[in-house]
Amino acid sequence: MRAANKVFAGLGTTIFTVMSALAMAHEAINLGQGFPDDEGPDDIRAAAAKAIVEGPNQYPPMMGLPVLRQAVAAANKRFYGLDVDWQREVLVTSGATEALADCLLALLEPGDEAIILDPSYDSYRPIIEAAGAKAVAVALTPPDWTLPMEALEKAFSPRTKLLLINSPMNPTGRVFSREELTALAGLVQHHDAYVVCDEVYEHLVFSGHSHIPLMTLPGMRERCLRVGSAGKTFSLTGWKIGYVTGPAALIEVVAKAHQFVTFTTPPALQSAIAYGLGKGDDYFVGLAAALEAKRDLLARGLVAAGFELLQTDGTYFITADIRSLGFNGTDEDFCREITINAGVAAIPLSAFYPAGSPQAPRQLVRFCFCKQDSILIEASRRLLVWSQRQPASTAG
Ligand code: PMP
Numbered sequence: 066m067r068a069a070n071k072v073f074a075g076l077g078t079t080i081f082t083v084m085s086a087l088a089m090a091h092e093a094i095n096l097g098q099g100f101p102d103d104e105g106p107d108d109i110r111a112a113a114a115k116a117i118v119e120g121p122n123q124y125p126p127m128m129g130l131p132v133l134r135q136a137v138a139a140a141n142k143r144f145y146g147l148d149v150d151w152q153r154e155v156l157v158t159s160g161a162t163e164a165l166a167d168c169l170l171a172l173l174e175p176g177d178e179a180i181i182l183d184p185s186y187d188s189y190r191p192i193i194e195a196a197g198a199k200a201v202a203v204a205l206t207p208p209d210w211t212l213p214m215e216a217l218e219k220a221f222s223p224r225t226k227l228l229l230i231n232s233p234m235n236p237t238g239r240v241f242s243r244e245e246l247t248a249l250a251g252l253v254q255h256h257d258a259y260v261v262c263d264e265v266y267e268h269l270v271f272s273g274h275s276h277i278p279l280m281t282l283p284g285m286r287e288r289c290l291r292v293g294s295a296g297k298t299f300s301l302t303g304w305k306i307g308y309v310t311g312p313a314a315l316i317e318v319v320a321k322a323h324q325f326v327t328f329t330t331p332p333a334l335q336s337a338i339a340y341g342l343g344k345g346d347d348y349f350v351g352l353a354a355a356l357e358a359k360r361d362l363l364a365r366g367l368v369a370a371g372f373e374l375l376q377t378d379g380t381y382f383i384t385a386d387i388r389s390l391g392f393n394g395t396d397e398d399f400c401r402e403i404t405i406n407a408g409v410a411a412i413p414l415s416a417f418y419p420a421g422s423p424q425a426p427r428q429l430v431r432f433c434f435c436k437q438d439s440i441l442i443e444a445s446r447r448l449l450v451w452s453q454r455q456p457a458s459t460a461g
Pocket residue numbers: 159160161162163186231235263265293294295296297302305306307
């Protein structure tokens with residue numbers, strides 16, 4: 066038999082699926098894969114149910130329902146002051162995962178280079194490579210995870226077609242500052258590159274920080290494709306509604322990729338998300354505040370169990386350093402160990418680097434905190450009990 070495409074044939078199952086399966090097998094609390102453990106806002110779900118019953122349920126317009134494209138354009142104005150032409154500058158996709166794939170397929174050709182920042186979300190590399198391009202990784206360094214400008218400068222070449230940035234960043238919890246983004250914008254313009262901006266966690270940003278879309282910086286409006294996700298903004302990860310905002314000339318090409326990847330996205334869910342994006346500021350502020358309280362709740366529990374924590378300014382992930390627990394093994398071993406023997410699942414950070422990467426930290430694990438308080442408290446208790454059983458534990 067002839068070989069299948071080697072990018073995909075060579076891939077394993079995503080770490081999120083692997084850890085969720087392990088958590089289920091051992092009845093562990095799943096703080097691995099990122100998803101909320103509630104059903105999402107009642108009113109948005111009611112709007113979707115009504116739309117399914119009343120229709121239409123046939124193919125919606127390829128670019129997305131006008132009502133949702135208008136809502137995305139209005140949200141760009143409301144939250145970031147961006148003027149967006151909803152007809153030509155917004156595309157609706159089946160989740161941010163599809164949006165990212167569409168953007169990369171639309172921009173990249175064989176021979177191109179795409180700069181990504183490690184730790185990076187697991188879908189980026191395979192799609193870049195499937196498009197025939199080369200992923201050029203620049204590693205951020207813990208615990209601060211600041212943008213390494215010198216390394217970035219070196220990473221650009223005449224072949225660099227685009228850079229992909231995720232802010233707020235999974236798994237680091239970084240929200241890049243205006244200074245960092247301004248420096249990056251300068252480099253991008255100097256090298257005449259595009260930027261695919263994965264901003265799925267745009268509304269999950271905590272006190273003292275604010276999300277700045279790179280697209281709002283001078284000279285960047287025409288270079289950026291900004292990706293959002295209703296899954297994150299409305300705690301409805303199973304719905305897979307994403308959206309891309311960008312200059313008309315680029316969106317036109319991204320839509321060509323979309324038309325042959327999924328073509329459309331369920332109309333009832335689109336209209337419900339259009340309603341959601343119109344919700345009052347209390348919804349958006351309340352979402353961030355509720356998650357910030359959960360971050361603090363889990364952080365207290367993890368510290369009590371003996372972990373040292375890295376700062377989390379956005380997303381719903383917190384990174385913990387396992388060295389203080391006296392565990393003898395890698396981050397992967399650790400996640401397996403606590404899933405099986407503590408009853409709590411987490412994700413090893415090395416999974417966000419290429420296999421065997423010397424840059425990958427082996428001492429950091431990611432916990433997801435968008436869970437009910439009682440679950441976070443029970444997970445903390447289990448980790449404390451487990452850590453007290455460890456011979457070299459420093460936990461109290
Ligand atoms: N980018 C990042 C950084 C993510 O964490 C996620 C979450 N799965 C996605 C993209 C994909 O979002 P969606 O579920 O809307 O496809």
